[in-house]
Amino acid sequence: MSVTVEHLVIAPILLPLVTAALMVPLPERMRTLKAAIALISTLGTIAIAFTLLGIADAQAPDGGSAVSVYQLGNWPAPFGIVLVVDRLSALMLALTGVVVLAGLMFSIARWHSAGSYFHALVQFMLAGLNGVFLTGDLFNLFVFFEVLLAASYGLALHGSGVLRVKAGLHYIAINLAASSLFLIGVSLIYGATGTLNMADLAARIPAVPESERMLLEAGAAILGVAFLIKAGMWPLCFWLPATYSVVAPPVAAMFAIMTKVGIYAILRLWLLLFGAGAGASAAFGHEWLLIGGIATVIFGSVGLLASQDLARLASYSVLVSSGTLLAVITVGNAGVTGGALFYLVISTLALAAFFLLIEVIERGRIAGADLIAVTLEAFGDGEENEIEPVGIAFPATMAILGIGFAICALLLAGLPPLSGFIAKFLMLTALFQLPDLSADATPWVLMALLLVSGLAVLFALMRAGIRVFWVPVESNVPTVRFLEVLPIVGLLALCVVLTIKAEPAARFMQATAHDLHAPETYIKGVLSAPRVERPLEGSP
């Protein structure tokens, strides 16, 4: 027998994990070799992710969905751990791969030498992220959360410095507390249902007796809090801007996917466990998610308006993106969820690009440039009448950075002509296809939320953009290496492609959302997957 294609399901975890293990004993001075290995591994992971995406999407031409199940140790669900590929997990794998690759490429130009074990930690984090998206088991989800969190601790501290270590240690403290909650939640759910497999849980929850249901719901609520800490829901999000704005920029770019891990967990578990078919527990906690999401968007928008620093602006944009997703996915409509998924992809890509871009932009600015620019804006420079009506030419580098900045701003604000607008359009148009519009305030509230938060993003980024690119403060044109521009351009180009090729993307998201709202196929697929029957006897 040979190694066959069915092992592809576990490959997105194993490939980076093996790569990371391989890099552990390599000394720091072999950094170039490590970078090369890391690049190959990440590219390989992306290739696998897209293959899985193709498989997940092709399996069901009728719009329904079949899932690929991988039983670790050949133990079937619910007894062993299973990995499951459906459209959502494949999508998240691909997105993760792309974002991590961008951060990785950017770091190779200079940042990876700012501390030890950077590449190993990145590969561990990649393995952890992929594990989270693939696993079909609640405790295994915890394990992979730990893997990616542990790696993120190391990466948050990468580059050291007082600010980074302080924010990094806060980040670690909060997330350790979150992990404890995760564990408490999982054990309560296990205590109430006797199983850890997600599909099995979904199958059992409608029949959970009343005496156990409260424990199950208490466990789910505590588990939810753990996810919401990751996703950055207000009031559990204060660590996020503090951390994201000071960690090394390529790390911040990779962290753009980390809040989406919390969103993914909510999306996966709440729609699976507490969807329409969950009996007495249906829609458990949805109203809290809605309120929390709205509060998060408001907090993020206020933060945007209050901030001057570019990295802080980006961090608060992360919150806006998270809050939007949390609020929108509770509507419980496949169309809206489809739009939300589109938004998730776009905002993640744009935020990653934005974090990278900021670093390059800031590089050329002299210390205190922001302060001078703000003063100039407020009080003028005292010689307005003498200004020559002759434009100032932009150096090519600044022009490219400026265009990149504008693209990021448009994407994040959800303005035309880019895919951010399409994402918002998809969500809104689905919201306004709900039946009872005059009676239900939710669509209106959400519409206001989407548009006003977009406006806050636009206003804040416009102000920052004017300050950085237009106010004539003395600054140097930053030296930018090709390897640094490439990931930024790549990420933004992907967003542009998603604008033009919006139809196939939107169709895929709709199919994904449809699967999520009708999880029967997922449950049946996982629970009925056969074990590998022993093809031959004897020792290997």
Added chain:
Amino acid sequence: MFSSDTLLLATIALPFVGSLVASLLPTNARNAEAWLACGTALCVLVSLSLLYPAMADEQIVRSEFEWIPSAGLSFVLRVDGFAWIFALLITGVGFLVFLYARYYMSPEDPVPRFFAFLLAFMGSMLGIALSGNLIQLVFFWELTSFFSFLLIGYWHHDASARAGARIALTVTASGGLCLFAGVIVLGHIAGSYDLDRVLAAGDVIRGHALYLPALVLILIGALTKSAQFPFHFWLPRAMAAPTPVSAYLHSATMVKAGVFLLARLWPVLGGTDYWLYIVGSAGLVTFVMGAFLAMFQNDLKSVLAYSTLSHLGLITLLLGLDSPLATVAAIFHMLNHATFKASLFMGVGIIDHETGTRDIRRLSGLYRFLPVTATLAMVAAAAMAGVPLLNGFLSKEMFFAETIATHNGSLLDDALPYVATLAAMFSVAYSLRFIRDVFFGPPATLPRTPKEPPHWMRFPIELLVVVCLVVGIVPNLTIGPFLNIAVASVLGPNAPVFDLAVWHGFTLPFLMSIIALAGGVATYAVLRVYNLDTGPLFVLAKSRLSVGDTVSAWARRILGLLGTQRLQTQLRILVCVALVAGFLPLVGHKLLPETMELTPIDPAFALVWIIGIVCALATAQQAKFHRLAALILMGGAGLATCITFIYLSAPDLALTQLLVEVVTMVLILLGLRWLPKRLDEGLRQADSSTLMRRYVDLSIALAAGAGLAAVSFAVLTRQVLPDGIADHFLERSYTEGGGRNVVNVILVDFRGFDTLGEVSVLCIVALSVFALLRRFRPAPESLSVPERKRVQEAFDVDHPDRQPGETFADYLLVPSVIMRLLFPVIGTFAIYLFLRGHDFPGGGFVAGLSMAIAIILQYMAMGTVWVEHRIRVYPLRWMALGFAFAFATGIAAWLVGYPFLTSHMFIAHLPIIGDVHISSTLFFDFGVLAIVLGATVLILIALAHQTIRTHRKPSMPSAVADGVG
């Protein structure tokens, strides 16, 4: 010939292609840019003119391209008469402005950017005109906002340009978002975003419950774009833009987009009182206010800006009047205003260019220097004032006629003729001021001596002024057919019959015109007495109110209320949220079954628990003041847990807990040395608020702890679920897993993948700790030699018979010898634990920890240097080896066709021992051992080397230097 698809696509695509090419030309390519831009505009004009036959037939030309059909969004290009006229206007004025800009912009200006933005703007405007889908219209709508922002801020070194651009974008983009929302609602009502289908659903829309929200949202969009009250303030400030931009955006196109949309959607949204009141009153207020304020402006461009406000107000008012004839007048005035206002802006640009100033107070007697330009500007200004025989007169007369007609008999209706005449008077007055103050009077001292500009710079103005005249004199022969086409497409079968004649006889509108002209002259005469330099009371329009700064200040204040940067507060919130979340589902339920027999409490066990609880509380109490005491107490709580596990027959857990407890405690103790000292006097004397906070924290902690204890008790006392997975493990542990120790079989087989993940976590943590501590530089106060060591060294110095360092070396000599001796003992114990693991308590994890303890003991007893000289400590390689074993075990299963980590039993024939049943999981478990060992030792080394690095001596050998890099 070309198909209509090709023509339409070319019309919309050419400007954007041109923009892209323009942006790539070299910085000083002024001529090439102008040729490119004008050429593009001409091509678009040609392709538009090819559509004339279809337009004359009153056809609608459509071509549809799929974009996101699944969401009802297609890219539809749709031309009817109105869109066609508007597109012609955009392109025609665009062409003239491009030509003008070639001469206006300084040779040093980096024009590629300028022309690229202008062309892209033209493309976006054409997109608005030709959109056959409302979402697509919003799409181009926001694009125009974006490009106008870039154009207004083109001279971005000028603070007022930056401010103007910022305000323009804020207002128009916000309006655009409202329009977006409105269109979404409209699409919901009409069941489609397609313009044709929306236009066909007028009755449904007007009768729908959501009509009002849709209307208001769409109107906000249109009114912001057309700078109507109360959103008018952005337009005057946008005058910081280069003049070609103002001539294009703020006369002919961008601001017309709002009224274009109003006219476009009037058939479906109009015809209600809401429409009349909102649109009509916004238009009326802007009309009067703009004209009034224009009289007091001293900057020529500001005069034109306020006049534009006023004229747009007039158009809006006409559309608001909600009658077919008023709509005709509105469309007519849109065209007329574009021609005279664009030429006036360009004329002002020439004045500015030639004299170096735009200030009316400084300008005077320019006629003698610029006779041609002056004549042209005067004709255009006369058209603006509504002087007969010019185009402005015609549309204004139609407007007057409409104001007289009755609409709904309200107060607004009655007042309208008077207000309209008054505003017309104002507009005569400011036009007169423009003409007389600038061109006549004594010559002024100017920054530059003006001369006539190059011919081609004047050409656009000449052309536009000729249009003003020709339309004004023979309207039926010139504009008539075009106006018919446009009106027919907007009004359809309801299109009224209208008469464009110059002379209608002595009618009431004509009388109003005469009154306006005479009154305007009189007003101007009166105003000259009033000192125009100080201006009116309307300071707001000019003040440098920085809304942005106010917003940020407020936002910062709110942020301070909504958020926190403090870790303690964050953790408090976190625990409280979790507590509430966990508690709420339990409310109103019984946690425990009603009949439950509690087992009698074992006093010894209870005592252990009491000790544990006291230790835990004391840990929390001491953590702030005495870290060492807190740590030791925490160890006590850990031991209580450990004993509990043993008492409840969980030896595996107890063993693991014990070892983990020991190792972490030792490592933390080693790290404690580097934490800065705390002066606890200040901390202990807390004020009342601090005390209060501590008590609150204590109650939260007690509540959380009690809650957790309660649910744990509830879970543990429940019946074992009949179909849970626990039984499954018990049944199959030996039969299928090949081990009697279920815990171990779960760890290495059933859920071996979890274990792989967890040991990875351990490895990652070790790497992170090492990476962090490599860069760690202790606080200065922790750098000094510890007190004990100082005392010992002082002792050596005081006693002449002792060598320095002897006491230190002799300190705790006996224990250290014992610890050295323990190394092989613990090592053997670790191997024993490892081998028995599958059947009895033990396994790779605890074995690895034991082994690590053996090494830790050596470091503690003999010091880093001594140990690393004698033992080869390569934690990184150990971890790599561990991973290699784990992966190899997992992947070996692939070779025989099984999933990752599938276990396999086989019988090994060992010499002496004989046949042994070995599970493949043994190799996996060995991997676990190696990783656990490596990780623990790496953390140990990271801490140990801190000492070496801090007290660095000249040649410190480091055995692990190559190992850990």
